[in-house]
Amino acid sequence: MRQDLQKNPLLEIRDLTIHFFTEEGVVRAVENVSFEIYPGEILGLVGESGCGKTVTGLSLLRLIPIPPGRVVNGDILFDGRSLLNLEEKEMEKVRGNDIAMIFQEPMTSLNPVFTIGDQIMEAIILHQRLDKTEAKKKAIEMLHRVKISSPEKRMDSYPHQLSGGMRQRAMIAMALSCQPKLLVADEPTTALDVTIQAQILHLIKEIQGEMGMSVILITHDLGVISEIADRVAVMYAGRIFEYGPIEAIFTRMRNPYTYGLMRSIPQLTETRGRLYAIPGQVPDPMHLPVGCKFHPRCHMMIEDCKKGEPMFQVNGDQFSRCIRWKECC
Amino acid sequence: MSQNNFLLEVQDLKKYYYKEGFLTSDKIPIRAVNGISFSIRKGETLGLVGESGCGKTTAGKSILRLIEPTSGQVFFKGQDIVRLDREGMRKLRPHMQFIFQDPYESLNPRMKVEEIVGEGLEVHRVARGKEKLRRVSELLEKVGLHPQDAQRYPHEFSGGQRQRIGIARAISLNPELIVADEPVSALDVSIQAQILNLLMDLRDQLGLTYLFISHDLRVVKYVSDRIAVMYMGKIVEMAHSEDLFKRPLHHYTQVLLKAIPKLDLSQIRERPLLKEEHPSPPSGHECLFQARCPHSREKCQTEEPVLLDEGEDHFVACHFVS
Numbered sequence: 001m002r003q004d005l006q007k008n009p010l011l012e013i014r015d016l017t018i019h020f021f022t023e024e025g026v027v028r029a030v031e032n033v034s035f036e037i038y039p040g041e042i043l044g045l046v047g048e049s050g051c052g053k054t055v056t057g058l059s060l061l062r063l064i065p066i067p068p069g070r071v072v073n074g075d076i077l078f079d080g081r082s083l084l085n086l087e088e089k090e091m092e093k094v095r096g097n098d099i100a101m102i103f104q105e106p107m108t109s110l111n112p113v114f115t116i117g118d119q120i121m122e123a124i125i126l127h128q129r130l131d132k133t134e135a136k137k138k139a140i141e142m143l144h145r146v147k148i149s150s151p152e153k154r155m156d157s158y159p160h161q162l163s164g165g166m167r168q169r170a171m172i173a174m175a176l177s178c179q180p181k182l183l184v185a186d187e188p189t190t191a192l193d194v195t196i197q198a199q200i201l202h203l204i205k206e207i208q209g210e211m212g213m214s215v216i217l218i219t220h221d222l223g224v225i226s227e228i229a230d231r232v233a234v235m236y237a238g239r240i241f242e243y244g245p246i247e248a249i250f251t252r253m254r255n256p257y258t259y260g261l262m263r264s265i266p267q268l269t270e271t272r273g274r275l276y277a278i279p280g281q282v283p284d285p286m287h288l289p290v291g292c293k294f295h296p297r298c299h300m301m302i303e304d305c306k307k308g309e310p311m312f313q314v315n316g317d318q319f320s321r322c323i324r325w326k327e328c329c
Numbered sequence: 330m331s332q333n334n335f336l337l338e339v340q341d342l343k344k345y346y347y348k349e350g351f352l353t354s355d356k357i358p359i360r361a362v363n364g365i366s367f368s369i370r371k372g373e374t375l376g377l378v379g380e381s382g383c384g385k386t387t388a389g390k391s392i393l394r395l396i397e398p399t400s401g402q403v404f405f406k407g408q409d410i411v412r413l414d415r416e417g418m419r420k421l422r423p424h425m426q427f428i429f430q431d432p433y434e435s436l437n438p439r440m441k442v443e444e445i446v447g448e449g450l451e452v453h454r455v456a457r458g459k460e461k462l463r464r465v466s467e468l469l470e471k472v473g474l475h476p477q478d479a480q481r482y483p484h485e486f487s488g489g490q491r492q493r494i495g496i497a498r499a500i501s502l503n504p505e506l507i508v509a510d511e512p513v514s515a516l517d518v519s520i521q522a523q524i525l526n527l528l529m530d531l532r533d534q535l536g537l538t539y540l541f542i543s544h545d546l547r548v549v550k551y552v553s554d555r556i557a558v559m560y561m562g563k564i565v566e567m568a569h570s571e572d573l574f575k576r577p578l579h580h581y582t583q584v585l586l587k588a589i590p591k592l593d594l595s596q597i598r599e600r601p602l603l604k605e606e607h608p609s610p611p612s613g614h615e616c617l618f619q620a621r622c623p624h625s626r627e628k629c630q631t632e633e634p635v636l637l638d639e640g641e642d643h644f645v646a647c648h649f650v651s
Binding site for chain 1: 380381487489490517518519520521522523525526529544546547548550551574584585586587588589590591592593594
């Protein structure tokens with residue numbers, strides 16, 4: 001991965017700030033989020049529910065409902081051009097062709113009244129201007145690629161006739177049929193059993209390698225991140241709390257939230273006893289605490305934590321939003 | 330039956346559902362729980378683990394007769410509760426409680442916390458009025474909530490807090506047995522740890538016995554003394570918690586253990602991948618796992634293995650224990 005860092009990033013997110021203006025008040029879902037993705041890497045975006053990871057993912061495809069949502073500040077640069085300033089017509093070409101997305105529950109993302117084959121062919125015909133025969137050939141090839149057995153037969157299956165794992169494979173086939181440069185995978189394995197989860201992660205990694213595309217893997221599960229990601233961004237309350245290469249985040253974390261998240265997961269190697277638990281709960285996005293958003297729950301909190309929430313460069317490519325990063329953890 | 334110190338004994342429990350056949354009047358049985366047997370000692374926690382559709386939730390609900398089992402026996406303190414009539418069951422209910430997975434679905438949104446937690450006290454004529462409110466306040470404090478929370482409604486609470494309300498309700502009548510069905514699966518990791526700690530604290534304080542149902546082996550390992558692994562309606566392996574993780578004998582358990590995402594980067598490596606499809610329910614006498622098993626042999630297709638003791642209370646149903 002290291003050699004890729006010298007290249008130009010494929011996607012650059014700068015100070016992205018997204019608010020939702022609801023009747024109850026302003027929900028500050030994403031606040032000053034910046035990161036970049038280089039060609040051929042897998043970036044893990046990890047955090048608990050409501051941390052803004054999904055909103056960030058959706059914004060890359062401009063799928064945030066406006067209103068009530070609005071990009072208040074920041075920019076998204078894909079291959080050097082700003083996605084936020086594109087005409088809707090232009091954006092439609094980016095979706096699917098350049099950036100594709102897969103979701104948590106493949107059953108709700110697939111149309112139940114069309115066959116798998118029809119749906120994959122639709123995407124191919126729409127984006128690649130191929131005729132039906134060629135599109136069909138391509139669709140079968142894609143199903144083969146995601147390791148669905150007897151793809152010719154599966155073309156005629158309806159989504160409900162497939163298992164959860166198979167449906168997610170079909171979704172991946174559809175998303176990748178136009179060879180996008182970037183795949184946004186939002187909790188792609190959360191609805192699946194562990195044995196199937198392992199297979200799907202394996203598949204994403206394998207195809208990513210073959211096609212040389214980049215992947216943003218959005219998940220609440222650090223375990224999923226550890227399986228296939230190259231770099232990680234840990235989000236909390238709409239902000240990136242820690243950001244860096246996977247080895248750094250997993251072995252030399254410099255943020256008490258990352259530490260807490262990691263420690264809360266029961267490990268098979270540990271013996272029984274009390275689990276480490278982060279006290280309190282995720283703050284209400286309409287009433288966020290002042291200063292560091294994690295300070296009311298943090299075991300390292302000092303008075304200065306209420307004054308601001310600066311980001312520190314730990315070393316070359318690792319960043320932490322914690323004034324006591326040197327003492328952590 | 331009751332000479333031993335088992336609080337709960339389940340024998341050959343079955344729950345079948347029937348699906349109408351297409352164009353025929355035959356009913357096709359779906360064997361959700363297909364003859365499981367186990368027992369739990371007083372104060373012990375048994376983890377029941379398996380993937381979706383393996384029958385673990387159906388088993389839990391059948392044991393408390395929240396759904397009626399098709400056949401089999403469930404002895405609670407030596408008494409077969411499957412044979413009890415309504416009144417007999419009503420008297421036993423306070424001693425055995427259920428904690429549900431979804432803290433959003435399992436609390437009545439129109440009831441105040443006081444009514445939710447205190448309902449059992451009133452129904453079983455334990456306490457009413459001021460006394461009930463006092464008991465509810467006590468219970469709320471026990472599960473880490475404020476006594477004032479009694480006057481609020483479920484929607485005012487987060488997922489973790491709601492699960493605390495569900496737990497307060499479950500312990501309100503001083504039960505001896507609690508069946509907890511995926512009690513932390515809907516919660517965020519940081520909250521999951523809080524609730525698991527609470528459940529373990531309550532076990533120690535109140536001397537509770539748990540049947541802990543979960544798909545997550547990491548969670549199950551943390552709370553359980555013994556673990557039973559279910560696959561397609563049957564228990565395929567059962568052992569002491571440490572032992573199961575140290576020497577998993579069934580090939581299914583082995584694959585399940587290897588599929589768990591690890592946080593230790595050095596542990597991640599190639600792993601045997603299962604064939605994906607859950608096979609259609611078998612009709613013959615083959616091993617239920619043979620279609621997906623990486624080590625399946627001829628015998629597995631003709632003879633179904635039974636659960637046998639491999640020593641040290643380690644039971645496994647496999648012809649070729651490795």
